[in-house]
Amino acid sequence: MNQEKVLSVENISKTFPGVKALNDISLDLYKGEVLVLVGENGAGKSTFVKILSGIYTADEGGKMTLDGKAYTPKGIRDANSQGIYIIHQELNMIPDMTITENLLLAQGFPKKKGMKCFVDWKEADKQAQAIIDQMDLKYDLHARVETLSVANQQMLEISKAISQENAKVIIMDEPTASITSQEVDKLFGYIHKLKARGIGIIYISHRLEEIKRIGDRIIVLRDGTYVGEKEAATVDVDEMIRMMVGRNVTQYYPKSEHKAGEVALEVEGLSLHKLVKNVSLQARKGEVLGIGGLVGAGRTELVRGIFGADKIASGRVLIDGRQVKLSSPKMSVKHKIAFLTEDRKILGLLMGQSIWSNVVISKLSKLGRFGFLTEGRGIRVSDDYKEQLKIRMPSSRSLIENLSGGNQQKVIFARWLFSDSDIFIFDEPTRGIDVGAKTEMYELIDRLVLDGKTVILISSDMMELMGISDRIAVMSNGSLAGVLERDDFTQEKIMELALEGYLEK
């Protein structure tokens, strides 16, 4: 590693409406260095690399310098042309196209000599072959990408990014999330070659073993700010966890004394076809069972399986001690389970429909007999909730898209209150809503529990999770790593459990 800077970042901030995602970040990346970024969910890692790769624009006032020149990427293509490449955690391949096509799509296909409008496929295959040869991949270039396994697609993605001649910085966002240990070895071998070429690498991973193996320096982010820096080779894991989680409490969590009653929901040995393996847990009446873990640990998948939104591979679900078959959301709603989904826009809101339609959809039968209903009744229901939940809206007839995020979330909350459910699953209920609305959400959850309902809460905000849960079940890499009682809640313990499943690899 030499001491020549390839990238220098000074005072970069990024503000989203209501949230400061990144606060005054400064760091240097040296040539031939692997700089590891760590931090819990929402610490700002993704925001930071998105600014570097031109997907987001940073707030005014900061400065980035790439190879001695001012760097202000206007988009991902612009970032690429200046030498910064990113390997996303999610795959960015076009499944219906062949490997050759995918590899050359962004940079452009080679053209036939003298006939510029025709692609020279022989040359294209040659170039594609060169790209996959770097990583020793033995794929059929004419196979469609969707025929490859996820791990193989990930390898393809990696080989595409590292094959760029002009690369100065390569960002790897959890590149090993879905590949085998042999492939990890291959990747690391190649990273050494990249280092020798003087390319700077920014590496994001939860896997502590990996970090020690491949990293040079570790930078810890927390709540969008720079916390500190460690040498990767000598870092103490406990110390790093403390740096990741320590923080001042700024949010108030209204929470009464809860008296947990009988078991309302019991899950036994639940496995899904993807990720979730053999999870058993219980949620009782009158308690908030928090579900913690890192993004990608299988929290959402677990509750989707319980709710019947996805098919389960094995295991069973008991409600009030009786085994039930929750094969579809319809069955679950019948058994009085409510599911407030993570992605409001895609999985929750009925866009283009009125507010009242959005409220009553979970239980239309409550609006009248023999399947009949009137708009008037729907509006009355929705007006009631407007009062009860303090939803700020012009009228129940207005379209849902006219409300702010927090108020939209309250409408969906109202939807599930209207369904008279006993068990409420909330997946990231406060994401993207302002502080005031968050506090109101917490109060609502508290009221439900006092009424003897069961609440299962997924949250990536660890303070929130600790603030309102009675117990926390921590997922790690698809398995349940442990369940903590409220007296035992500490950020360190939760983080240790959350990382547990990633250690042995």
Next chain:
Amino acid sequence: MNANMKNIMDKIGSLLILFVLIIVMGVITPKFFALDNLKNIGIQASVNVVLSIGMLMVIIIGGIDLSIGAVLATSGIAAAYLMRAGCPIFWAMLLSCFAGAALGAMNGFIVTYMKLPPFVATLGTTGIFRGVSLLITNGLPVSQLPEGLRVIGQGTLLGIPNPIVLMVIVAVIIHILLVYTSYGRSLYAIGSNYEATRLSGIAIKRNTMLTYTIEGFLAAVAGVILLGRLAVAQPNAALGYESNAIAAAVIGGASFSGGRGSVKGSLVGALIISVLNNGFTLLGMNSFVQQIAIGVVVVLAVFADILQREKVN
């Protein structure tokens, strides 16, 4: 106030076009406002209105049905054969409507359980239905049907032609179904956001099946009206009617992305098409020009809708 105005504009947009058209036609062709002519417009519109209301329901859930004309023809043939076999007219008509429902259910099955995109599914069944009716009739019209049949097409109730009466009955029932029942509300939800509706515990598959079935039933009702007017069942009846049915629904504010549209709108849309046809015929204009005019109206009506929507956002 502003939002209210937009709401009103949203509701009367196509109605305004209809009024302007009626006035323009009335001014340039004196015969237009004659009672007989108005009845004619209603009778001509009736088949398309019934078809477009069925189409509307399918469009609301985000689907489409290209086979609607073929369903009409096939169920019409069924009615004709039943009558020739001595089945009383009323029962033959009713059974043919259930035959239409069965064909609709077949579309629904292919879309819901075999998971074909509705466009492709109904493209396929168009061929199947049309082919079957051509095969069993040998491609020939089925005539020599009982005289009593004409009551449906040419009789009147309290002075109102029966096709108009039937059309109004269908419109009222489906309007009530869409606006005042859980089933109707869930159709808008399905079209607006399929996955969110599924996760809300709505029986999406059952509702989708039911919608295609009702639509098939309505296509057969339209077939009954047509049969009553012509007294002949043709295997090639209603060729291309699907495009007019789609046009009427879309002029009336239905959206191909689902979740929007109303019976009132489709009614107005179908009437706009009929008034255009009628007025142009009175003016002695080339029927090809009529097609151009309808095409222009479809494009303009939807464009106006898009402009308005962009302003709102």
